[in-house]
Amino acid sequence: MNVADKKRLLREMLFARRFEERCYEAYVERKIGGFLHLYSGEEACAHGVLEAARPGQDWVITGYRDHIHAIKCGADPKKVMAELYGKETGSSKGRGGSMHIFDVEHRFMGGYALVGGPFPLAAGMAKAIKMQGGDEIAICFLGDAANNQGTFHESLNMAKVWNLPVLYVCENNLYGIGTRIDRSTAVVDQYKRVAGYDIPSAQEDGQDVEKVIKAAKKAVDHVRSGKGPYFLELMTYRYRGHSMSDSNAYRSKDEEREWSGRDPIIMLRDRLIKAGELTKQGYKALDTEILDEIENEIIAFAEASPEPRVDELKKYTFAENDPWVYGGGR
Amino acid sequence: MAELMYWEAIRRAHDEEMAHDPMVICMGEDIGVAGGTYKATQGLYAKYGAERVVDTPISENGYTGLGIGASFLGVRPVIEIMSVNFAWLAMDQIFNSAAKVRYMSGGQLTAPVVIRSAGGTAHQLGAQHSARMEKVFMGIAGLRVVTPSNPRQAYGLLKSAVRCDDPVYINEHELMYNMKGEVPDDEYFMPLEGSEVAREGRDVTLFGYNISVHWCLQAAATLAKDFGIEAEIIDLYTLSPLDRAGIVASVRKTHRAVIVEEAEAAVGVGAEVMAIINEECFFELDAAPVRVSAVNVPIPYNHKLEKAAIPNVGDIVAAVRKMVGK
Ligand SMILES: Cc1ncc(C[n+]2csc(CCOP(=O)(O)OP(=O)(O)O)c2C)c(N)n1
Ligand SMILES: [Mg+2]
Numbered sequence: 001m002n003v004a005d006k007k008r009l010l011r012e013m014l015f016a017r018r019f020e021e022r023c024y025e026a027y028v029e030r031k032i033g034g035f036l037h038l039y040s041g042e043e044a045c046a047h048g049v050l051e052a053a054r055p056g057q058d059w060v061i062t063g064y065r066d067h068i069h070a071i072k073c074g075a076d077p078k079k080v081m082a083e084l085y086g087k088e089t090g091s092s093k094g095r096g097g098s099m100h101i102f103d104v105e106h107r108f109m110g111g112y113a114l115v116g117g118p119f120p121l122a123a124g125m126a127k128a129i130k131m132q133g134g135d136e137i138a139i140c141f142l143g144d145a146a147n148n149q150g151t152f153h154e155s156l157n158m159a160k161v162w163n164l165p166v167l168y169v170c171e172n173n174l175y176g177i178g179t180r181i182d183r184s185t186a187v188v189d190q191y192k193r194v195a196g197y198d199i200p201s202a203q204e205d206g207q208d209v210e211k212v213i214k215a216a217k218k219a220v221d222h223v224r225s226g227k228g229p230y231f232l233e234l235m236t237y238r239y240r241g242h243s244m245s246d247s248n249a250y251r252s253k254d255e256e257r258e259w260s261g262r263d264p265i266i267m268l269r270d271r272l273i274k275a276g277e278l279t280k281q282g283y284k285a286l287d288t289e290i291l292d293e294i295e296n297e298i299i300a301f302a303e304a305s306p307e308p309r310v311d312e313l314k315k316y317t318f319a320e321n322d323p324w325v326y327g328g329g330r
Numbered sequence: 331m332a333e334l335m336y337w338e339a340i341r342r343a344h345d346e347e348m349a350h351d352p353m354v355i356c357m358g359e360d361i362g363v364a365g366g367t368y369k370a371t372q373g374l375y376a377k378y379g380a381e382r383v384v385d386t387p388i389s390e391n392g393y394t395g396l397g398i399g400a401s402f403l404g405v406r407p408v409i410e411i412m413s414v415n416f417a418w419l420a421m422d423q424i425f426n427s428a429a430k431v432r433y434m435s436g437g438q439l440t441a442p443v444v445i446r447s448a449g450g451t452a453h454q455l456g457a458q459h460s461a462r463m464e465k466v467f468m469g470i471a472g473l474r475v476v477t478p479s480n481p482r483q484a485y486g487l488l489k490s491a492v493r494c495d496d497p498v499y500i501n502e503h504e505l506m507y508n509m510k511g512e513v514p515d516d517e518y519f520m521p522l523e524g525s526e527v528a529r530e531g532r533d534v535t536l537f538g539y540n541i542s543v544h545w546c547l548q549a550a551a552t553l554a555k556d557f558g559i560e561a562e563i564i565d566l567y568t569l570s571p572l573d574r575a576g577i578v579a580s581v582r583k584t585h586r587a588v589i590v591e592e593a594e595a596a597v598g599v600g601a602e603v604m605a606i607i608n609e610e611c612f613f614e615l616d617a618a619p620v621r622v623s624a625v626n627v628p629i630p631y632n633h634k635l636e637k638a639a640i641p642n643v644g645d646i647v648a649a650v651r652k653m654v655g656k
Contacts, residue, residue, distance in 0.1 A: 090436070131352075
């Protein structure tokens with residue numbers, strides 16, 4: 001990766017962090033409702049994997065911790081924030097909320113709230129890709145605890161049997177809400193679990209974005225070349241609680257400190273500084289620029305946007321004026 | 331016009347839609363090489379191949395979700411779930427993904443899947459193979475529910491369901507696959523919202539759907555012959571949405587309503603039809619509407635108990651006579 005790309009990536013990841021932290025504030029101010037799951041600490045996972053893929057062309061799907069995946073695919077952060085504010089200008093027109101960001105134009109196929117729900121949907125997207133003959137792939141990001149759902153096993157089995165072009169990325173942050181992985185899961189190393197389906201897999205440090213990119217390149221190449229599914233496990237950590245209603249009481253301060261010492265943004269920043277490609281002041285300026293953009297453009301847009309009209313409550317339940325509902329005109 | 335069996339009509343609709351659009355596929359357990367438990371996909375594997383006639387593992391939630399995901403990208407899967415009793419396992423994907431994705435994406439995505447499944451109480455299949463589940467699907471916003479009572483409807487509803495952009499659940503019946511009926515030779519599409527008058531009458535309306543339409547027809551013949559009562563029969567072949575206008579029109583004509591359902595009364599089709607009558611034309615009624623429904627028990631194995639659990643033609647005749655006072 002060249003220096004310009006590294007700097008762009010640093011900006012993207014810092015933007016992601018600031019975006020999520022601003023969501024936190026907006027939630028406390030009650031501008032954002034519902035459940036809010038933040039991605040702070042895990043930035044290198046989505047950024048690294050999608051850096052190795054083709055965001056906007058490959059079909060991406062994930063769970064409820066979805067803002068950053070959408071943005072990395074090309075979603076306009078203004079529309080994502082407007083969605084969190086429940087506004088008509090939001091990416092799902094205010095009908096979805098934080099857990100249901102969609103941007104189909106950029107092939108971000110959504111955030112889903114049922115743990116494990118996207119596993120088969122991703123396999124299905126891969127089935128469609130295969131039928132339609134493109135060289136895109138489907139990429140599914142989910143957490144570690146999701147792997148205890150039946151859909152995980154059902155989908156891996158089908159993906160292998162039908163040799164589907166799907167990459168499953170496990171963002172292993174060691175917890176499913178407040179339950180540590182070793183208390184819920186017989187085999188703690190997730191990449192080992194797919195051996196039962198004869199699917200190749202790897203485990204990688206999910207805090208070092210350069211390592212993630214390297215591992216993801218291998219994974220993406222495998223899937224894109226027609227060799228079938230692949231499973232990539234990334235070891236990571238979320239800084240915030242599972243959602244806003246969670247205080248992290250189940251984690252030790254030592255553990256949290258240990259992980260924050262391996263912050264994906266700081267690690268990349270320090271590498272660039274050490275290589276003489278970035279100064280401390282340069283980084284500060286970048287941060288200020290991002291904070292200004294979020295405040296003056298993104299939050300301002302969300303604040304100023306109108307809410308959906310109540311007389312459009314039923315819109316989007318069914319297709320509008322679908323002729324086949326009326327017998328196809330025959 | 332050809333006489334086809336119910337399964338042949340479904341098979342023909344599959345075949346025509348697969349020939350018409352290369353993105354139409356069918357999926358399910360034993361539907362390909364084996365030809366389908368009810369023969370609804372017989373011969374299609376040989377004609378269209380394994381990519382489009384997909385024998386799935388026994389993973390109801392998994393393959394239903396896979397079909398839904400494929401539909402996001404323009405594939406039109408027709409998913410056969412062998413029995414509605416097994417459809418519970420796929421409920422997560424039907425309910426949480428297919429039915430909601432259009433709404434929660436603000437209209438960006440849709441899941442044009444068709445899910446077909448065989449329900450009903452057949453011959454001593456026991457509690458875990460005898461469920462009638464249409465009431466559960468009817469309560470799902472964003473899902474269309476239809477239920478054919480004859481081969482013509484089975485053909486025309488599947489044709490429209492495949493082309494429609496919404497997810498559609500087709501409720502078939504274990505006992506009806508060998509039923510014969512006329513199906514137009516020309517291509518034919520049924521509306522996905524509506525009802526049909528299966529028999530004209532003036533004294534009472536019998537509302538039925540799927541197999542209960544046939545019980546109503548038999549009851550109406552007895553009522554006419556033995557008691558001089560002319561029953562009108564409304565075939566509610568779309569359960570969601572229900573045809574409010576059709577229901578109201580018939581009640582305005584006969585002023586009496588009996589709803590006949592193979593399922594238990596609780597939270598069911600009859601309850602819903604009664605509510606519509608109350609809301610739309612209560613003062614048209616000459617008598618309080620009644621339901622002829624199943625007893626609220628897990629379906630027993632013993633043949634006498636099984637029969638006693640499910641309504642029959644005699645129950646309908648008795649209910650009408652009581653209502654009319656003859
Ligand atoms: C089917 C289902 N069961 C339970 C929940 C509640 N729930 C939401 S997130 C979560 C933990 C998931 O953990 P993991 O898959 O590791 O993802 P993470 O949140 O750590 O990113 C649970 C139990 C749910 N949303 N869906
Ligand atoms: Mg987790």
